[in-house]
Amino acid sequence: MKEPFWSDSNHPSAMHRRDWLRLVGLGGAAAGLGAWPTNEALPADVGEPGGFQSSILAKNKVQENRANPTIVNGRVIQPQRELAVLHRTDVLVVGGGPAGVCAAVAAKRAGADVCLVERYGHFGGLWTGGLVLLVTGHIVQGGKQVCQGIGEEILRRLDKLDGAIINRRPGVDPTVDAEAVKYVMVEMIEEAGLRVFLHSWCADVILSDNKVQGVVIESKSGRQAVLAKVVVDATGDGDVFAAAGAEFEHRSHNIGLVSRLGNLDRVDPEKAKQAPKPRLLGGPTPVPGVNWVNMLGPEEDGLDVNVLSRLEMQHRKFIWRHVQKIRSTPGYEKVYLMETAPQLGVRITRVLRGLSTVRLEDLKKGTKFPDVIGVGGASGGNHGPWQIPYGTLVPVKVDNILAAGRCISAEIRMADLVRLIPNCFVTGHAAGAAAAVAVQDGCPPRQVDVAKVQKILRQQEAYLGEPA
Template sequence: MQRRNFLTRLMLAGGAFTLGPACGRRINLEQTESSEANGDLSLITGNRITEPERQIPVLAETDVLVIGGGPSGAAAAIAASRTGAETWLVERYNHLGGLWTGGLVLPLLSTHGVDKENNRRQVIYGIGGEMSQRLKAVGMSIDEINPVIDPEAAKYVIEEMAREAGVKVLYHTWCANVIMDGPTIQGIFVENKSGRMALLAKVVIDCTGDGDIFHWAGDSYDLMKYHIGLVHRLGNVDRIDTGKPGYQPMSLGEPTPVPGVGWVNMRGKDDQNGVDALTLSELQTEYRLKIWEDVQKIRQTPGHEKVFLLDTASQLGVRVSRILEGEYRLSLEDSMTYKSFDDVIGICGAWTTMLYKGKRVAPAQRPMWQIPYRSLLPKKTENLLVAGRCFSYERDLVEDGRIIGTALITGHGAGAAAGLAIKERESVKNIDADKLKKLLKAQGAWLG
């Protein structure tokens, strides 16, 4: 228990690195707090360890640096790179798409919302819309509203779009901390098979889903404990012998673009901490065991012998964890009342029934809603933008704030804003909202 507390404290401590006043930019990075040791036991005091000073190579100095290659990070990097800004994207796994692909969370929600004339219409355009169109074009998307896609096709399509845009993708790399100079984020430390190194940037975009970057940078946020699941897929769900004696129907998940393959969602309990490594490890083991046992039960049910476990997701399904307390926090009220913003960066739809003012409002009746640029901006840190499921919204909007459509919209907005800031040599906090809207429209976004 003591060790668990110790580890959790280290994780929560944040511990950003700051540049010492007398230090050059590339070397002598002065460390103010550390989170790991270098094998020297004399550096351990109680339950803290002083990491020895060391020199870290700088891998690159870039215009825009995106951390996390999920829907938000991919959209952000593509949008920034398309403006001509040199853009790097750091991703810990071996693919883009985040939970959408590696998490096997296949439906792109929410592509549609209700306009003021009461028509349910498409709202997802821009880079997210392009991804959706390309998936359709390769035959790996089913359904017009909230399409369900194939994860391998999406990995391919998103990577192609990033490659075409000239994004420099650094896979198999974990962002381990930020490098601060006062309120300005200078870059990040990463760890990978080549060792520890730094990446410096003029603008950084936090697309980690869990807000790792704004956490280390010392910005305020709300830590929401919520449902964590592990999605899996079943094969041969179309090879059921319904005539077999003893047959009874079993739940085989939802259809996917690949015939015979079903995807199975998992809810989890409602108070799980998505940024506690021990919790994540325990859940991973528990869920894998449960899925295996569930599938054996299906296979032992007459008529279902050919069904098999195709795969479990490579990314554990954290629905939400840290939510930024940004310059503006969107609320359910905003989303239900067509609230409009001068600095709108995109329009989102609605996918689920919400309780609003005592009434249950179904998706087919729910208004489309705007996202303001200010909800991507942390209050404290300069040169940092936040997109994806950790951008700034109230808890009552979590069901809409955390989904793929919203991640694509906020990612596109953040990437375009970063590109504009580079072009105009302006801080992301001061860019002109009209110029941003013009750029977003030129990049295919729909702003209402």
């Protein structure tokens, strides 16, 4: 394998300033540094540089139309409040994970005006923020690659950057570098010309006559509205469809915390023979000497803030202490904890009740659906590709909203396949195409002409399986 772009030692901070500038597109501007503040320190530098600027933007600013919650008879009451409209769009995608990014890019390429809202400061969801680096099952038994279209495009771009280890054989899943994924996603989003709001938590929906009209976001700018003709819920947890009153199942699942270990290429093989190999060393990543370590964790409720707070702390303590054990094993003294994922590994929470459902029986029978919008895969499974019908994205009740990714309608036995990253690419891609058709034809998503969605998906190089 070629050396990754950052490396002439094993640590990303060793990336040369010139390479870094070339990478972020400032190569030509290196002398004047273009948009980069002139004496700003680059990441490898140490210490506080001078030359920062600051100005007062407002003094004693009073926010208008703001009515604070008060306590009435021991209960907190939120009064009616007018919200500023931050933006209006055709298609609003909430959640910038694997499903959301594919949905947003697909809808824009299909001609819709698209806005993407994400609670964190980066894209990729659990794939990047959760450090889930393994893309499981985009090639299924028989060597068929079922995840094509925009998901495959992301992998190809990563491959070009040496940001992924890709071996296109069945059972060999690609492993990626999270930073490369974040970079590629920004590149694709900018190329598509999407309107983006990062650091924006979708806190509510705007609903009238059972139709979603947009969402309410919370950010450092306050509480604002984004209005849309169709909303795609790609939050993974179904935050938007739940707020809109759609039916769903609330499930518990294992909640873990992924970490990365460094210096695995500096293990002393002679000394290592003195003791049994330590547990939980993880699997390789595109960064030499760095492994990612998955964690199953206990089965708990990923929507309960008490659970999330407890598990964050518990898992961090466990990982730290375990790495100290690894370091006390002869030969492994130089291994270190490079990072724990900034985001807890919540696998499944809310699952939509849709017009149709991904079912194990259909997988076993190889059912072909006239409204197929994608084909799912699984690594090492003893079955072939399984078709995903459009109805799995559409709530039974509530209009103008589609689900994408790990929260689409699926039987509990199928949830562990549906949530795999390639399958989230596929359902995200389809939701974006369907949202664009709904906008173009002025109809709710439940009434879209699925043949038109399929046509767009094929034009965008998605794989819809063999004809029935």
